[in-house]
Amino acid sequence: MSTAPATCPFTGAQATPGTAPVPHASTESAVREAPVADWVKIEDLYRDPFPIYQRLRAEAPLHWVPAVNRYMVTSYAACHEIEQDEARFSANERNSLMKRSMGHSMLRKDNPEHQVDRDSYGATLRPGTIKKHWNGIFAQNNEKYLGQLLAKGPGSDFVWDYAAPYTAENLRLICGFHNATQQDMQRWSQTMIDGTGNYADDPEVWAKAEASSAEVDAAIDEMLPYLAKNPDHSLLSNLATMPIPLEAIRANLKMTIGGGLNEPRDVLATTVWALLENPEQLQAVRQDPALLPKAFEESVRWVAPIGMYPRETTQELVLEGISLPAGARLGVVLGAANRDPLVFEDPETFNIFREKKPHLAFGGGVHFCAGTWIARAQVAQVALPAVFEKLPNLRLDPATASIDAGWVFRGMTKMRVLWDA
Amino acid sequence: MPTITFEQPNGTATDVEVAEGGNIMRAAVTNGIAGIVGECGGQAMCATCHVYVNPEDAAGLPELSEDEDEMLDCTTAERTANSRLGCQVSLGGALQSIRVAVPSEQV
Numbered sequence: 001m002s003t004a005p006a007t008c009p010f011t012g013a014q015a016t017p018g019t020a021p022v023p024h025a026s027t028e029s030a031v032r033e034a035p036v037a038d039w040v041k042i043e044d045l046y047r048d049p050f051p052i053y054q055r056l057r058a059e060a061p062l063h064w065v066p067a068v069n070r071y072m073v074t075s076y077a078a079c080h081e082i083e084q085d086e087a088r089f090s091a092n093e094r095n096s097l098m099k100r101s102m103g104h105s106m107l108r109k110d111n112p113e114h115q116v117d118r119d120s121y122g123a124t125l126r127p128g129t130i131k132k133h134w135n136g137i138f139a140q141n142n143e144k145y146l147g148q149l150l151a152k153g154p155g156s157d158f159v160w161d162y163a164a165p166y167t168a169e170n171l172r173l174i175c176g177f178h179n180a181t182q183q184d185m186q187r188w189s190q191t192m193i194d195g196t197g198n199y200a201d202d203p204e205v206w207a208k209a210e211a212s213s214a215e216v217d218a219a220i221d222e223m224l225p226y227l228a229k230n231p232d233h234s235l236l237s238n239l240a241t242m243p244i245p246l247e248a249i250r251a252n253l254k255m256t257i258g259g260g261l262n263e264p265r266d267v268l269a270t271t272v273w274a275l276l277e278n279p280e281q282l283q284a285v286r287q288d289p290a291l292l293p294k295a296f297e298e299s300v301r302w303v304a305p306i307g308m309y310p311r312e313t314t315q316e317l318v319l320e321g322i323s324l325p326a327g328a329r330l331g332v333v334l335g336a337a338n339r340d341p342l343v344f345e346d347p348e349t350f351n352i353f354r355e356k357k358p359h360l361a362f363g364g365g366v367h368f369c370a371g372t373w374i375a376r377a378q379v380a381q382v383a384l385p386a387v388f389e390k391l392p393n394l395r396l397d398p399a400t401a402s403i404d405a406g407w408v409f410r411g412m413t414k415m416r417v418l419w420d421a
Numbered sequence: 422m423p424t425i426t427f428e429q430p431n432g433t434a435t436d437v438e439v440a441e442g443g444n445i446m447r448a449a450v451t452n453g454i455a456g457i458v459g460e461c462g463g464q465a466m467c468a469t470c471h472v473y474v475n476p477e478d479a480a481g482l483p484e485l486s487e488d489e490d491e492m493l494d495c496t497t498a499e500r501t502a503n504s505r506l507g508c509q510v511s512l513g514g515a516l517q518s519i520r521v522a523v524p525s526e527q528v
Contacts (some may be wrong), residue, residue: 084450084462118464123487125487126466126491126492126493127490127492127494127495128487128488128490128491131491140512143465272462297528337525354528356497356528357528358458358469358527358528362460364460364461364462365462366464368460368461368462368464368466368467372466372467373466373495415507
């Protein structure tokens, strides 16, 4: 086995011996119960979770948070440990709102069941298919929807007049919904996501989620026989020829509609917003568009579009010195892990020139985001260069404040922009 | 047991023993080898377990799959003829030892 001195797997750094404080208790008695954070309120998280995460992380790697009815895990090391160990931390959560809203998708399955579903997506989302097939389609869609923004003129909303329809249309074609519109995709996505987050058990939210779920089922039923005869590069086309239960196809497509639209939309808008708020970095990417992929990665680190996802302990265990019972419901708070000062220097600052380190925004382990390369392609390779090229002197509209909001999902909800028309 | 030697860009080398069938990425992550990330847990989806295999050890390697081939185009450090994804190379059988160089950049 290795005899090398301990080295941080993320930074390559080796600690200076003798700098650690002498522990005042034995390892065994140092194990403690999770502290309770009863001061955390959902509405504060929704407005701006980051000061809350700072306070939580400084206090302990995880807390019991009554308002969320879960343990919230906020340190990088603890989040990383969870996502690399599905034996102790199951994705197959009991009483899952996501299962109720979208069905039992691969995102809430453990292996080996998860891998069967994951493999059924085939090559559609892989870099080779993106290069050969999707990049050209993304470029066409971008020309259309950026054109619509240009036609609407300065004062338009960057999210709702461009980022949302552009990413929705891309996802429509990736899925293979030739019988739906990008507006359908946006409605399905939002209403089913609202169901997944319906902790208040609002019957109206459930009614809308169920209506969308039924529409998606009908759309899939119509497309599968068509795509079996007229195959293309879409997910549904691939699934049409596979021996996979219809129930799994439906749940996985709903998860993909929920996870493949808002996230690229939000990272596109957040990246542009962050650059417009940081003139020196804006100047740098204007002069060298090859920096845009760096801006994308820094943006997903700084504001992870999916800020928290659930896991459940399969056994009694100790995580980063804190004991947890079997069946404990955890929230893996990527939004907090990605700003852990033990890993990232000056973590609250958006800085495209920071030292590169692996962030957790795409998750890790077997549930590593299947759409990672699709997101990088449609946002960093296609959209961002065109945005700064086609919208000269792009800037935020000083007359209307932009709004960033959310914590489980976070992005721009309002972003009026001006440019030199 | 099969042995993997990881050579860092600064020249230091570390030997790691693995069980039959163990892959290079998992061995590196388990033993805290710097410069191997393995974000996707071994699905050939992230290109963060890129290594350069010592050419003398290349004969015993499994063939490049299409998935690994296209993912190697996405590595941060330069791809060469010796580039492989650590998660796609398992030790065991005829392949009892291998020496790999860890690239200077992985993300």
